[in-house]
Structures are given as structure tokens and as C-alpha cells.
Amino acid sequence: MTNTITPVSLPELGSGAAPANAPNAPAPPAGSQAPDAGVATSEAVTLSAAAQTSTQLLSAARAASGIDQAQVAQIRSALQAGTYNVAPEDLAQAIATVLKETS
Numbered sequence: 001m002t003n004t005i006t007p008v009s010l011p012e013l014g015s016g017a018a019p020a021n022a023p024n025a026p027a028p029p030a031g032s033q034a035p036d037a038g039v040a041t042s043e044a045v046t047l048s049a050a051a052q053t054s055t056q057l058l059s060a061a062r063a064a065s066g067i068d069q070a071q072v073a074q075i076r077s078a079l080q081a082g083t084y085n086v087a088p089e090d091l092a093q094a095i096a097t098v099l100k101e102t103s
Contacts, residue, residue, distance in 0.1 A: 047055065078084035
């Protein structure tokens with residue numbers, strides 16, 4: 001993943017006049033040449049593989065609703081068909097797990 005920074009236009013430094021927003025800007029030293037004001041430069045940032053993976057996981061987590069819609073549909077159809085059964089032991093274990101996590 002590479003991000004590119006958009007070039008920014010800067011006022012000419014060789015004109016000797018200070019920009020309006022910098023009243024106390026120092027004048028360039030005598031005999032120095034101003035950088036090419038017409039040349040735009042850009043910089044690129046390359047993310048490591050770990051940073052790319054983290055970015056992808058974060059994007060996926062933000063996009064996720066937190067609900068497995070396929071699982072919901074499966075349980076809903078089993079309830080409608082009357083075939084959804086939960087073992088009392090499994091229900092007790094799930095309740096105990098939730099209680100441990102919340103305390």
C-alpha cells in the first residue's frame with residue numbers, strides 16, 4: 001500500500017518579498033538561488049506488511065455489523081421448522097461464560 005502526498009504550491013522564495021502571512025520572514029542570503037518554484041515535488045509513504053494487515057483488519061472490523069447473518073438465518077429457519085434444540089448443559093455453560101466475562 002502506497003500513499004502519495006499531493007504537491008503543495010509554495011510562494012516564490014527568491015522574490016525578496018516576505019509572504020503576507022509571514023511578516024518577519026528572513027530574506028534569502030545574498031547570492032543564493034531560489035529553488036525551482038515551478039517544479040512540484042511529491043513524497044510517498046510505504047506501509048509495512050504488518051501495517052497493511054492491521055489497516056485491512058481495522059477496515060473489515062469497522063464494516064462488520066458484529067452479527068453473523070448466515071448464522072441468524074440458519075437459527076431462524078430451524079426455529080420456524082421446530083428443529084432448533086439446545087442442550088440444557090450447553091445453555092448453562094453459555095450463561096456461566098457470560099457471567100464470568102461481565103464480572
